[in-house]
Amino acid sequence: MCEESSLSRRKVMKWVVLGIGAATTGVLGVPAVLSTFSPTIKHDDKKRWRPLGAKERFAEGKVISAKVETRLDKDFMHMTLPKDVYVWNKGQDEFVVYSRSCTDLGCPVKFDSGSECFFCPCHGGIFSKEGDVMNGPPKGPLHRYSYRLIDGYLEIDLSSVPVVA
Numbered sequence: 689m690c691e692e693s694s695l696s697r698r699k700v701m702k703w704v705v706l707g708i709g710a711a712t713t714g715v716l717g718v719p720a721v722l723s724t725f726s727p728t729i730k731h732d733d734k735k736r737w738r739p740l741g742a743k744e745r746f747a748e749g750k751v752i753s754a755k756v757e758t759r760l761d762k763d764f765m766h767m768t769l770p771k772d773v774y775v776w777n778k779g780q781d782e783f784v785v786y787s788r789s790c791t792d793l794g795c796p797v798k799f800d801s802g803s804e805c806f807f808c809p810c811h812g813g814i815f816s817k818e819g820d821v822m823n824g825p826p827k828g829p830l831h832r833y834s835y836r837l838i839d840g841y842l843e844i845d846l847s848s849v850p851v852v853a
């Protein structure tokens with residue numbers, strides 16, 4: 689009687705331990721498997737379209753620098769990275785949002801309001817206010833982000849420009 693009862697308890701404990709093990713594997717294992725087979729960088733709409741601020745922030749006719757937050761979600765790494773852009777308000781809700789990365793090797797260009805040109809500090813690349821190459825080794829114009837206005841707020845599509853830009 690005692691022996692049988694003890695054996696029964698042992699069986700119950702065995703099934704409890706197996707149950708806890710299976711539950712733990714399910715809780716930890718499923719997300720790990722999904723993470724392995726999902727794309728390494730996810731671009732859902734919320735991550736794609738990022739806010740730059742109210743359109744009034746960008747004076748008409750001026751080229752103004754701005755920062756946008758980008759998200760990096762890769763495997764277990766999740767972080768926010770600031771990215772610099774230039775915004776040119778052309779008036780009548782028409783904007784140009786430039787990537788600051790030079791199209792030669794990616795150095796950050798700087799806008800000079802006196803000459804109204806973008807200058808690259810690395811190899812002498814110069815771009816016009818329209819973003820066209822005026823001088824130096826860059827082979828193409830500055831990259832432009834797609835943008836939209838939502839209730840007077842400017843947003844840019846991060847996926848509209850190559851990742852290195």
Ligand code: FES
Pocket residue numbers: 790791792793794795808809810811812813824825826
């Ligand atoms: S990186 Fe800009 S000119 Fe080379």
